[in-house]
Amino acid sequence: MSTFIHHELFLLLRTIAVGAVLLLCYDLLAAFRNVFAHSDKAVGTEDILYWLCCAFFVFSEIYRSNEGILRFFMVLGFLSGAYICHRILGDIFVKCCTKFMEIPVIII
Structure with a gap:
């Protein structure tokens, strides 16, 4: 295979990994919400901050890995x-993180 195809396959694998990491970060936020009660405004603010961070992270990944060229497969x-x-x-990660975050709350 050519070097270009290797680069494209690596880029696809990298975007799959980034998508998984972004979802795990949101699941971590969901676990945090399970432990600590939030108002609707706080949830909305957290979601906006999360999506802004995701947008900047995805933009930087696209810029760094493919010189800013967005491809459909990405x-x-x-x-x-x-x-x-x-x-x-998904569900297992949220449950485990919730249990882990509850330990300090129970101790305090």
Whole structure:
């Protein structure tokens, strides 16, 4: 295979991994919300900050890895990485993180 194809395959794998990491970060935020009660305004503010951070992170990844050129398979990679991670780890990760975050709260 040519070097270009290797670069594109690596880029696809990288976008799948980034999509999974972004979903795990949101699941971590969901676990934090399970431990500490939030008002609707606080949840909305957290969501806006999360999505702004995601947008900057995805932009920097696209800029760094592909010189700012957005390809359709990259969008599919982000979405499929998040979907696969949600199907495999989603509920288990939130439950484990919630239990882990509850330990200091129970001690205090």
